[in-house]
Amino acid sequence: MSIDIENLKRTASQVRRDIIRQVAAVNSGHPGGSLGCADLFTALYFHIMDHDPSFNMKGDNEDMFFLSNGHISPVWYSVLARSGYFPIQELATFRKINSRLQGHPATHEGLPGIRVASGSLGQGISVAIGAALTKRLNKDDKHIFVLTGDGELQEGQIWESLMFAAHHKVDNLIAIVDYNGQQIDGPNEEVISLGNLHDKWSSFGWDVLEMDGHDFEDIINTITKAKENKGTGKPVVILMKTDMGKGVDFMEGTHKWHGKAPNAEQTESALSQLEETLGDY
Amino acid sequence: MLDKYTYTEKKATRDGFGAAMTELGRENEKVVALCADLIGSLKIQKFIEENPQRFFQVGIAEANMMGIAAGLATTGMIPFTSTFANFSTGRVYDQIRQSIAYSHKNVKICASHAGLTLGEDGATHQILEDVGMMKMLPGMTVINPADYNQTKAATKAIADFKGPVYLRFGRPGWPVFMPEGEFEIGKAILMNEGSDITLIATGHMLWYAVEAARKLEAEGMSVELINIHTIKPLDEEAILKSVKKTGKCVVAEEHQRNGGLGESVAGLLARNHPSPMAFVAVNDSFGESGKPSELLDKYGLSINDIIAACKNLR
Structure with missing residues (x-):
């Protein structure tokens, strides 16, 4: 498949607009990490994953994605809507009463595309392992993707899950770390140092790749390489360097927009930096 | 009516669980089992021996076990997690709450060694709060059978029931007095x-x-x-x-x-x-x-x- 990078960039621009508009409309939500992962989500849902927007919970014979750091829900909702899982107009209900678009992703209201609730951190890799085990039992050769934050790696359950995946040779699982170096209280290095993440994952028995989370060609090539781990008996992680807040100048590279919505003036400024490519909802 | 409730032997409720798992292993290919380093205590050796592909040893990592079970259930399997009641509830309450209960996953949380009758190990392991924790979770079914026969029947019944279940049983040999085979969830x-x-x-x-x-x-x-x-x-x-x-x-x-x-x-x-x-x-x-x-x-x-x-x- 040839890669239409320009088209992916245009989609990502709209996804970033959707993020800003969702968060601004309710004056709550998490724009920083959402913007930082917009390119990854766009690449996954519009190029990499073999997935079916008619949505089957069990995900037989399709690639499946799990989001462990559920607070970046706006970016997920945008790509799900834009790839046909539910009406784009429904993005206007984000975080409002009676909405399927909960603050953190949930299955409770039956939103297509979501397979498990997340928000309380550290749980997503475990869940993804379970799905990967089923695929192995069913001889289903598709992949399971799971995204975690970097600050989230401070949760103990993460390391339980890494040990399991290596021991049980879960090689149809691709974990991606949103390595933006920031968390709510500040840079990781000030809050609780993550140390050498590459060596940590590697010593837990995982193959470790790195990529630039804002370079579509690198994202696609690295994930293609990660898929080749299937059959080697080793799980694989991609440390994805991103800039929190990417695409909106005043939000970039700081934890200050982790969980804060822009005001009217800031929203206008943000949207002026992001081209409306697919039409706002 | 009371006359019919007598016993000739004592057996542990956890043995009833193990016996049912053996049968489920043979009857239902969607049933998978997970255990956190307590295979012998949970009496599931036979299930593992007969279904090695459908058993997952998670080690002493109960939080991970609950998450994996949620993922297995998402994709259509019927996971039975097994460890002591203490480690099946309080230790992993948030994992159960978010990944299983709120997400309405068809996970069977099977918990042995509940209560005082665990005995000599003492209060660290004698959980007496588990029913309270689990019954508070919306959508969670909570079952505490009385003897070997009822535990065996309950274990079989929850495999056919769709939704998260907490099944509580215990360690000691106990009179076997209930009839075999009958179990209707929610029916006194x-x-x-x-x-x-x-x-x-x-x-x-x-x-x-x-x-x-x-x-x-x-x-x-x-x-x-x-x-x-x-x-x-x-x-x-x-x-x-x-x-x-x-x-x-x-x-x-x-x-x-x-x-x-x-x-x-x-x-x-x-x-x-x-x-x-x-x-x-x-x-x-x-x-x-x-x-x-x-x-x-x-x-x-x-x-x-x-x-x-x-x-x-x-």
């Missing part, structure tokens, strides 16, 4: 009809309640005895029907009074038919090391405690 079993008092029991305490009821009947009190194996959803109709007839109720359980079955029954009666009640349960205390029967005596859960509660209730 009327074990003796009576008119003076309603005696409700769950889990191991049911055998003590049978013995207490026999003695009370011999002394002239007419005891209606109800087996509540499913604490949630509670068979409200059966309980209300009985208490409307007898006018009072005693509940016996191997759990804290706070958060237990008795509390659920009290709430039901308060809403519908306020009646005098007594609770045979642990009263805001941790347990300690000792033999199961010694512990049940010391913490107010003996046959005589049930008898006294029934006699003293006005």
Whole structure:
């Protein structure tokens, strides 16, 4: 498949607009990490994953994605809507009463595309392992993707899950770390140092790749390489360097927009930096 | 009616779980088992031997086990997690809450060594709060069978039931007195009809309640005895029907009074038919090391405690 990078960039621009508009409309939500992962989500849902927007919970014979750091829900909702899982107009209900678009992703209201609730951190890799085990039992050769934050790696359950995946040779699982170096209280290095993440994952028995989370060609090539781990008996992680807040100048590279919505003036400024490519909802 | 509840042998409820898992392994290819380094205690060796591909040893990592189970359930398997009750609930409450209960995953949380009857290991392992924690979770079914036969039947029944279930059982050998094979989730079993008092029991305490009821009947009190194996959803109709007839109720359980079955029954009666009640349960205390029967005596859960509660209730 040839890669239409320009088209992916245009989609990502709209996804970033959707993020800003969702968060601004309710004056709550998490724009920083959402913007930082917009390119990854766009690449996954519009190029990499073999997935079916008619949505089957069990995900037989399709690639499946799990989001462990559920607070970046706006970016997920945008790509799900834009790839046909539910009406784009429904993005206007984000975080409002009676909405399927909960603050953190949930299955409770039956939103297509979501397979498990997340928000309380550290749980997503475990869940993804379970799905990967089923695929192995069913001889289903598709992949399971799971995204975690970097600050989230401070949760103990993460390391339980890494040990399991290596021991049980879960090689149809691709974990991606949103390595933006920031968390709510500040840079990781000030809050609780993550140390050498590459060596940590590697010593837990995982193959470790790195990529630039804002370079579509690198994202696609690295994930293609990660898929080749299937059959080697080793799980694989991609440390994805991103800039929190990417695409909106005043939000970039700081934890200050982790969980804060822009005001009217800031929203206008943000949207002026992001081209409306697919039409706002 | 009480005459038919006798026993010739003692077997542990956890053995009933293990025996059912063996059968499920043969009958239902969607059933998978997970264990956190307690295979021998949970009695699932046979399942593992016969279905090595459908068993996952997770090691001493219960949080991860709950998450993996949620993922297996998402993709259509029927996972049974197995470890002690303490590590099946409090240790992993958030994982169960978010990944299983809120996400409505078809996970069967199977918990052995619940309560004081765990014995010598002491209070660190004798969880007496698990029913309370689990019944508070929306959509969670909570089952505490009384003996080997009922645990075996319950284990089989929950495999066919869609939704998260907490199945609580225990360590010690215990009288086997319930009939084999019958189990309807959420349906109370009327074990003796009576008119003076309603005696409700769950889990191991049911055998003590049978013995207490026999003695009370011999002394002239007419005891209606109800087996509540499913604490949630509670068979409200059966309980209300009985208490409307007898006018009072005693509940016996191997759990804290706070958060237990008795509390659920009290709430039901308060809403519908306020009646005098007594609770045979642990009263805001941790347990300690000792033999199961010694512990049940010391913490107010003996046959005589049930008898006294029934006699003293006005």
